[in-house]
Amino acid sequence: MVGVFPPPVDGPCFMSPVFASGRQRYIQKIDEGGNIGDFWTPDVLTMYGDLIVKVADEEDTSWSVGDPALFAFRFSLGEIEIGPKNDIQERLRARLFSLTDHPFLCWEIAGFLGDEELRERAMDDIRRKFPMSEVTESGESISMKPRTQPQII
Secondary structure, eight states: OOEEEOOSOSSSEEEEEEEEETTEEEEEEEOTTSBEEEEEOOHHHHHSGGGOEEOSOGGGOOOOTTSBOOEEEEEETTEEEEEOHHHHHHHHHHHGGGGTTOHHHHHHHHHHHTOHHHHHHHHHHHHHHOTTEEEEEETTEEEEEEOOOOOOO
């Protein structure tokens, strides 16, 4: 594992660990058992590979199919936690209070933690922050659409 690939946001977020073989960069596919099932190179990694945040030299780490999957979370710029799922879950639980200003992220974290109560609270926060929107969740995504306004005649 040589680095992490950030989404286009500056705040706290999940990140994708990036693996290397020679000059080629890869993202892990996680199997149902929570292990690395395969590696692949998505187009975004090819097009924006210069955005990879380097965290290790290629020689330092070696990962293979069947190894436990790695997860990464950025709490702030320069503060990235990387590790197996249990480790990242523990770190997120310990610092959840610092993320409550980000209800969409809290909803995503709740799914990662398997915490339905937290997920419901996050949905309530989202609905409070966006009262003019109809907010629904479907599986692992949230959708929002404007509420229809009554016509004044």
